[in-house]
Amino acid sequence: MKTYTNTGNKDTRSGFGAGLTELGQTNDKVVALCADLIGSLKMDDFKKNHPERFFQVGIAEANMIGMAAGLTIGGKIPFTGTFANFSTGRVYDQIRQSVAYSDKNVKICASHAGLTLGEDGATHQILEDIGLMKMLPGMTVINTCDYNQTKAATIAIAEHQGPVYLRFGRPSVPNFTAEDQKFEIGKAVQLTEGTDVTIVATGHLVWEALEAAKELHEQGISAEVINIHTIKPLDDEAILKSVTKTGCVVTAEEHNYLGGLGESVARVLTLNHPTPQEFVATNDTFGESGTPAQLMEKYGLNSASIIKAAQKVVQRKK
Amino acid sequence: MSNTQQLEDLTTQVRRDILRMVHKVNSGHPGGSLGCAEFFVALYNEIMDRKDTFDMDGMGEDLFFLSNGHISPVFYSVLARAGYFPVEELNTFRLIDSRLQGHPTTHEGLPGIRVASGSLGQGMSVAIGAAQAKKLNNDSHLIYSLHGDGELQEGQNWEAIMYAAGNKVDNLISTIDLNGQQIDGATDDVLPLGSVKEKFQAFGWTVVEIEQGNDIEAILEGMAVAKSKTGQGKPVCVLLKTVMGNGVDFMMHTHAWHGKAPNDEQLAIGLEQNAETLGDY
Numbered sequence: 160m161k162t163y164t165n166t167g168n169k170d171t172r173s174g175f176g177a178g179l180t181e182l183g184q185t186n187d188k189v190v191a192l193c194a195d196l197i198g199s200l201k202m203d204d205f206k207k208n209h210p211e212r213f214f215q216v217g218i219a220e221a222n223m224i225g226m227a228a229g230l231t232i233g234g235k236i237p238f239t240g241t242f243a244n245f246s247t248g249r250v251y252d253q254i255r256q257s258v259a260y261s262d263k264n265v266k267i268c269a270s271h272a273g274l275t276l277g278e279d280g281a282t283h284q285i286l287e288d289i290g291l292m293k294m295l296p297g298m299t300v301i302n303t304c305d306y307n308q309t310k311a312a313t314i315a316i317a318e319h320q321g322p323v324y325l326r327f328g329r330p331s332v333p334n335f336t337a338e339d340q341k342f343e344i345g346k347a348v349q350l351t352e353g354t355d356v357t358i359v360a361t362g363h364l365v366w367e368a369l370e371a372a373k374e375l376h377e378q379g380i381s382a383e384v385i386n387i388h389t390i391k392p393l394d395d396e397a398i399l400k401s402v403t404k405t406g407c408v409v410t411a412e413e414h415n416y417l418g419g420l421g422e423s424v425a426r427v428l429t430l431n432h433p434t435p436q437e438f439v440a441t442n443d444t445f446g447e448s449g450t451p452a453q454l455m456e457k458y459g460l461n462s463a464s465i466i467k468a469a470q471k472v473v474q475r476k477k
Numbered sequence: 478m479s480n481t482q483q484l485e486d487l488t489t490q491v492r493r494d495i496l497r498m499v500h501k502v503n504s505g506h507p508g509g510s511l512g513c514a515e516f517f518v519a520l521y522n523e524i525m526d527r528k529d530t531f532d533m534d535g536m537g538e539d540l541f542f543l544s545n546g547h548i549s550p551v552f553y554s555v556l557a558r559a560g561y562f563p564v565e566e567l568n569t570f571r572l573i574d575s576r577l578q579g580h581p582t583t584h585e586g587l588p589g590i591r592v593a594s595g596s597l598g599q600g601m602s603v604a605i606g607a608a609q610a611k612k613l614n615n616d617s618h619l620i621y622s623l624h625g626d627g628e629l630q631e632g633q634n635w636e637a638i639m640y641a642a643g644n645k646v647d648n649l650i651s652t653i654d655l656n657g658q659q660i661d662g663a664t665d666d667v668l669p670l671g672s673v674k675e676k677f678q679a680f681g682w683t684v685v686e687i688e689q690g691n692d693i694e695a696i697l698e699g700m701a702v703a704k705s706k707t708g709q710g711k712p713v714c715v716l717l718k719t720v721m722g723n724g725v726d727f728m729m730h731t732h733a734w735h736g737k738a739p740n741d742e743q744l745a746i747g748l749e750q751n752a753e754t755l756g757d758y
Contacts, residue, residue, distance in 0.1 A: 190613070211613065214644075219636035222602045226640070229542075229606020232591050233614050234534050237606075252596050253633070257603055261583050261593045 160376050161351050163369055165333035169306035171363075172270040172327055176201025177306075178313025179238060179268075183209045186236065186317055192227055193240045194220045199329075200240035200270050220245045224253040228263040236317055237265050243272035243326055244285040247292055258322050259295040266316050267292075271329045272302070273413035274441070274458055275363055275451040284446035290418020292324040293391045299344060300391040302326040302412075302420075304365035306334040308388060311342035319344055326362065328413075330451045333366045336386075345389045347397035353383030356469045357401040357408045361387045361420050364411035364439065364460060371465035380473055390420050395427045402428060407435045407472040411465050413455075416440035435475040437468035484693045486754035487558060488518045492724045493757060494554035494567055496747045499738040502571040505579065508734035509625065510551035512656050512691070512719040516623070517555040519696045524704075526618060531561055531588035539618045540607055542592060544600020545625035545654070546580040547736070552589075553577050557758070561589035564758040598631025600624060601651055605641050608649045619707060622651045627659030630668050635680075641712040642681030650703050652715040655690070658732035677714040690719035725750055 182189045183205045191205050192214040206213040216223040220241055227237035239246065246269035247254070258265045269288065276284045293300045299321060303309040309327045316323045336348075350365070351372050360368035365386045372382040383401050387394065402408050408428065410421035421438040428434045441458050455461045491514045499505035521527070525539040543552050550570065557564045562576070569575035576587040580595030592603045604622035611618060628634065641649060653673060661667050670676075677684050683706045687699035699715060706713045721735070722728030725747040728739075739747055 214609065216640060217636075217643075219640065221599075221633040222605075222636035222640055225599050225602020225633065225637065226606035226609065228592060229603040229608070230610045232534060232540070232603075232607045233536065233610030233616070235610050235613065253599055253602075256593050256596045257599050263592075 160353070160372065162373065163335040163350065165335050167334055168331035169334045170329060170331050171303055171306055171309040172199070172329060173201050174303070174306035174309030175268055175270065175313050175325070175327055176204065178310040180204040180208070181314060182317050183212070188234055188236045189238060189317055190214065190230055190235045191238045191240065192216055192223050194218055194223050194245065196241050199242070200268070202240050220250045221253050224250045225257050227265040228257040228261060231263045231265060238268050239265065240268050240270070242283060243269035243288045244283055247288040248285060251291060255295060259298050262297065263322060264320055266323045266325060268313070268325045270327055272326045273328060273363070274446045274454040274460065275328050275330045275413065277329065277451045277454065278448050280448040281445040286415045286441050286446065287418060288326065289390055289412070289414050289420065293418070293423065297321060298391065299323040299389065301344065301389050302362040303388050304362055304386055305332060305336050307338050307340060308336045308342065311340050312388065315342040315344060328363060332363055335366060345392045345394060347394035348386040348388065349397065349401070350384040350386050351382065353381040353405060355381045355405055356383070356473050357405045358382050358384045358411060358465060358469065359387055359398060359408055359420065359424055360384065360411040361390060363413050367462040368411055368465055370462035371469065374462065374466055375469055380469060382469060387420060390423060393423050393427060398424055398427055399431055402434050403432055407476050409437045409439060409465060409468045409472055411439035413460055414440055415443055417443055435472050437472040439464050439468050481693050484518050484522060487522065488514050488693065489751045490753070490755040491518060491551060491554045491558065492751045493748055493753060495550040496725065496739060496744055497757065498550045498553070498567055498570040500744040503738045504571060505550055505738060506547040506736050507550065507738065508658070508721040508728060508732065509545065509548040509654065509656065511723050511725060511728060512721045513548055513623065513654055514551050514724065515691050515693050515696055516652065516717060516719070517551050519693055519700065520621060521555050521559045523697060524700045525621060529560055533591060535591065536614060536616055537618060540591065540620050542600045542604045542607065542620070542622040543581060544594055544622055545597060545628050546594030549579065549581050552581060556589035558755070562587060567758045597625070597628045598633040601634055601637035604649060604651065605637055605646050608646050611648055619704070620649045622649070624651060624653050626653055626655045626657065626670060626673065627664050627667070629653065629670055629673065638677065638680045638682065645710045646712045647708050647710050649712045650707065650715060651712065652717050655716050655718045656721040658721045658735065660732065660735050662732055674716055681711060682714045683709070683711045684714045684716060686716045688718055690717040691723045
């Protein structure tokens, strides 16, 4: 089976920062707003290089989202930056009315998503944001898996007309996708070929899915790993094509099973090709303090959990 | 465009439009709409430097944002009579398949609307963003916005008010409709605002007061003063003292008509008090 090399751990938020830096140089319509988290979001370079196009709004996320909507009137492409929790739930009505319903070309860029935020604990570990954002009509929802993909996605969404939610994280994780990749919104990326089970993963769980596939291979289970960076619009075709072949699926995400990628996949399968599915996701719970690795283990979001889920779902086929 | 009499005639016609729109669908918000009729008429026909055609980016012209979107009837009437869309379309207000939604939206492509509003407290942030875009585009035109006084109870306003002063957004004129009423009663009873003037001043805004907010000449004079204060490093707030329901005697000085339509008889009385000037739609 095809294997991937970790070229060195990096945080996805730095991929966002690098993408934004490049956009600053290549697209003068791009402006950036931040709610007192410039360092955390890696927006320092953009701010330094383009102070006139950078808006420090303070700890005032609602105003930030409204201002971003206003900046589009006059042709700007605003990128907002704060933690995922404060990018979504805190400002949901502002996004709903001033951005989504108003068809504004705002890019909501959200770091520190999920449990891997770590020690700060549940107040900051949002596990509901994908659900919140995918429910908004017209909203594109992207959750990237590593540094390179996050950088590519950041650059790609500037070219997309319409509101986008871009979700990434805090910890250093394996960087394994191609540096020169072309990021196509809404297009799944098949990472391995397999015949027994499809593993549809997003975000930090993609690398875990690859690790799981290696172990499953040893056990004689052939897993097809699909990297879903775009949760909405979902690449129905790629999922159906794979699942039609394998006959079962594991979905894996750093998010509540309610409202997440798994539910979106389940809907596609129910409508087109009913299939056994197992969910690797948090089980309708808040997180807690701990190291990212401890939390991912405790809440069942690592390769071991994916392996168990794959073994179980393969059995369910019989 | 216009002398005061023409603006007053237009205001009378706008009042008729408002009454007929909300009466037809037995819903909508006549009180605040009537209270701001003179302001909208003056703004769109005298105060703003605007183009006759609509495009979303609005480069090279003044722009207006309505934050208290529930007073859509006055907005729609004035936009239609300023030529943004056919006056006959006022007939479709709040009906199925209409571009004239209960609260204004860009979503149905109605010319003249640049952002959805209705959920309160969001318009000033949007106006600030548009004002910053003007500066980035070296466009010296101004951004106008309108907000209800009760709406100031929404916290987002104070984020925006703080931002605009701290960042010298001095191409913005935000008007507060000080009618002292909101759905559940007087603002002083529901959640007292204290001195709105002192609050804006304390946040670092220039404040211009228009005591007679239902008098066209007073509005023109006050807004000219407001305009003269732009470009001086501070955002400008206009405190527009209006009477809710102005121009229809039984609707005045009460919150009762905030979100209630007149019945047939009440409509007839209201129209009688505002004789047709430019022709009904």
